[in-house]
Amino acid sequence: MIIIPGPSSRELGMKVADLMKAGMVDVKSKTHPDGEVHVRLLEDVRDDVAIIQTTAPPQDRSLLELFILIDTAKDLGAKSITAVVPYLAYARQSKRFLNGEAISVNTVIKILNSLGIDRFIAINVHEREIIKRLNVQADNLSAISLLAGYFKQKGLGKAYVFAPDLGAIDLVREANEVLGGGYGWIEKERDKETGEIRYGSMEIDVEGRKVIVFDDIISTGGTMTEAARILNQRGASCVYAACVHPLLVGNALKKVMFSKVRGVVGTDCVPSVVSVVSVAPLIAEALRR
Numbered sequence: 219m220i221i222i223p224g225p226s227s228r229e230l231g232m233k234v235a236d237l238m239k240a241g242m243v244d245v246k247s248k249t250h251p252d253g254e255v256h257v258r259l260l261e262d263v264r265d266d267v268a269i270i271q272t273t274a275p276p277q278d279r280s281l282l283e284l285f286i287l288i289d290t291a292k293d294l295g296a297k298s299i300t301a302v303v304p305y306l307a308y309a310r311q312s313k314r315f316l317n318g319e320a321i322s323v324n325t326v327i328k329i330l331n332s333l334g335i336d337r338f339i340a341i342n343v344h345e346r347e348i349i350k351r352l353n354v355q356a357d358n359l360s361a362i363s364l365l366a367g368y369f370k371q372k373g374l375g376k377a378y379v380f381a382p383d384l385g386a387i388d389l390v391r392e393a394n395e396v397l398g399g400g401y402g403w404i405e406k407e408r409d410k411e412t413g414e415i416r417y418g419s420m421e422i423d424v425e426g427r428k429v430i431v432f433d434d435i436i437s438t439g440g441t442m443t444e445a446a447r448i449l450n451q452r453g454a455s456c457v458y459a460a461c462v463h464p465l466l467v468g469n470a471l472k473k474v475m476f477s478k479v480r481g482v483v484g485t486d487c488v489p490s491v492v493s494v495v496s497v498a499p500l501i502a503e504a505l506r507r
């Protein structure tokens with residue numbers, strides 16, 4: 219198999235190729251003076267290929283690069299194409315929440331279907347049902363054990379793990395399998411128009427406990443900040459934030475750190491200053507399978 223590291227996941231793609239001892243075809247990308255995207259595969263691709271390209275911000279550009287790369291690899295004679303998309307943009311817009319709203323992820327999936335990929339791999343897609351809309355084999359891998367393992371290695375075994383909304387319960391259950399210190403959650407409601415967050419009540423005792431909040435995404439940091447505030451208020455001895463996709467929009471990291479979070483840990487599904495846990499082994503294993 220040949221690995222093609224897309225411009226948004228260059229380092230991750232190189233790590234995967236290295237772990238698999240697979241060949242790699244480099245990509246040159248640039249922006250034309252008028253803003254158009256230009257990508258070029260620097261070698262022939264006549265084999266089975268895996269294109270690794272996250273679609274984190276700037277997501278529209280990353281998506282277009284992904285689509286163009288798939289189309290080009292196919293055009294140049296790739297035998298089969300696996301699209302590895304560590305962070306799938308628009309996955310949160312998977313339903314029509316408000317009248318007339320676009321179900322944007324469907325548009326992304328329709329394009330992928332029409333490009334004729336052979337397999338799709340994503341990691342902790344926000345709404346895992348989404349990938350069933352693809353008409354090829356689609357896997358949703360989970361980086362939670364890797365993240366939890368990182369904390370364990372740092373001496374946080376037996377920490378209490380906490381979900382900042384109901385959508386993250388599966389994540390903390392999985393983290394608890396590695397850490398074993400118990401888990402809890404709180405109900406979160408987001409105003410569909412304003413984005414404002416409201417929390418329900420919760421029955422948990424974190425007094426004197428080390429707590430790690432696990433979420434799939436930290437975007438503006440609003441969810442994590444609120445969770446940390448509540449946990450600190452309830453007497454947690456320290457609070458850490460873990461996420462698979464550290465989008466960290468604007469001053470999100472500052473905001474989260476300001477809410478007395480001792481550390482923020484993310485994965486390289488989205489390259490960032492907190493992306494210390496690599497999902498390369500996870501991808502390499504899935505590609506070998």
Ligand code: R5P
Nearest residue numbers: 385435436437438439440441
């Ligand atoms: C939402 O359900 C997600 O799981 C995250 O909690 C959310 O996307 C985080 O966004 P923000 O950091 O803007 O609160």
